Amino acid sequence: MKKVLASSAIMVACTANFASAQTNVIIYGVLDEGITYSTNQKGNTNVQLTSVGVQASRLGFKGSEDLGGGLKTIFILETGFDPGTGALGQGGKLFGRQAFVGLQSTQWGTLTAGRQYDPLVGNFAPLTSNAGFTGIYFTHPFDNDNAANTIRFNNAVKYASNTYGGFSSSVMYAFSNQSGAFGNDRAWGAGAKYENGPLKLGVGYLELDNGGASTTNPNPAGTAPDAPVTASRARMYGLGGSYQIGPALLGAAWSGSRYNNVGPTLTSGINNNFNNYELNARYLVAPTLMLSFAYTYTTVDISGRPGVTNSKFNQFGVLADYFLSKRTTLYTEGVFQRAGGDPFIAGGNGGPAAQIQGLSASSTNSQALIRVGMRHSF
Secondary structure, three states: OHHHHHHHHHHHHHHHHHHHOOOEEEEEEEEEEEEEEEEEEOOEEEEEEEOOOOOOOEEEEEEEEEEEOOEEEEEEEEEEEOOOOOOEOHHHOOOOOEEEEEEEEOOOEEEEEEEEOOHHHHHOHHHOHHHHHHOHHHOOHHHOOOOOOOOOEEEEEEEEOOOEOOEEEEEEEEOOOOOOOOOOOEEEEEEEEEEEOOEEEEEEEEEEEOOOOOOOOOOOOOOOOOOOOOEEEEEEEEEEEEEEEOOEEEEEEEEEEEEEEEOOOOOOOOEEEEEEEEEEEEEEEEOOEEEEEEEEEEEEEEEOOOOOOEEEEEEEEEEEEEEOOOOEEEEEEEEEEEEEEOOOOEOOOOOEOOOOOOOOOOOOOEEEEEEEEEEEEO
16 A cells, blocks of 8 residues: 555656646637639639638647756647638648747757748748738749748758847758658758848748659658749749838848749759849838738749740739737738730730739739738637
8 A cells, every 4th residue: 555655646746747847839820711803814804702811821839848948849730721611721731831849949049840931931031021911912923932931841950040139040951851862852941130120131042952853752842732833953032121110111122033944854944033123011000000012023034945035024012901909800902913025924815924823824914803801810
C-alpha cells in the first residue's frame, strides 16, 4: 500500500508539472465572402459568389511552450478553405497554408521547419497593396513576383532574426527531398526589413530551381499547382517602402521576376522577364471608413517565343472598407486592367488579353470587376 501511495504521489506531481508547462494554443481565422461582378471572362460577363476577396478564408492554430531561459517552442497549423463550398484550399491539403514547428529565442532569433512562407513574402510583400491591405484582385499580373503568396514551400527551414534598432532579416531553404536530384524542385530566399516610426522599408529575394523537373517527387519544395510558371529557374525580387502621415499611408514598390526555359520540359529556350511598378495609398476618412488605392504598371519582355517580344499591363484598383467592429468589415472594391503590346495571353481577336488575378482571362485587352463583400476575423 505504501508503494502504491508513493507511486500515486509521484504521478500526481509529474502531472501537475506537465500541466503547468502545457502549450498555450490560440485558435484564429478569417471568413471572407462576397458577390463579384466581372465584365469579361472568356467573352462573357459573370456574377459569382466567391470567397476570393480582401483576405483568403482560413482556420489556424498557433501555440507556444516556455522552455525557460528565454527559449520557447512555437508552432502554427493553418488551413485555407472556401466558405461557399466548404472545400479545402491549396490543392486540398489539410494544412495547406502553413504547418511548421520551431524554437524561438530572445537572444538568437527563431528557427522553424515545415511548410511555410518565404522571406520575400515576409519582408517585401506587406509593402504592396494586395498583401498589405487590398487583397488578391490587386495582385500584380499572374502573381509573377509571389507578392500574393501564391507559392508556399514544403520541406522548408527558415531562420528569422530578432529586431535590432528596427532592422530584422530572414533566410530560408526548401529541400527537394530527392535522392540523386538534389537541385531539382528546391528553393531558397532571403529578405530584410526596417521599421522606425512612420517609415517602413523592405526587400526580398526568392529562387526556385528546376521546378517540376521530377514527375515522381510527391513533395517538391514549391512547384505546380502553387507556382504560376514552370521554369528551369525562377527568380523573384522586390523592394518597397511606405510612410504614415497622419491618417494617410503612402507607399511605393518595385518588383521583378525572371523565368528561364519556361514550360514542362524546362529546355524550351523561352524566357519571361517581368517588372512591376506600384504606387499605393490608404486614407482613414473616419474611424469606421478606410479608402485604399493602387496602380501597377507591369512590363513583360519575352525571348524565344515567336511573335511575342513584349507585353504590358496597366491596373487600377480602389477599395472602401466600412468597419462594423474591430473584427467585422463590409467592403466594396473595383479593379480595372488593360493589356497592351504582344499577346502574352491571346484574346479572342488574337490580340493581348487582360486577366485580373483570381478571374479567367478576358477575350479582349480589358477587364473590370466590382465586388461587395463581408469579412470577419476571430
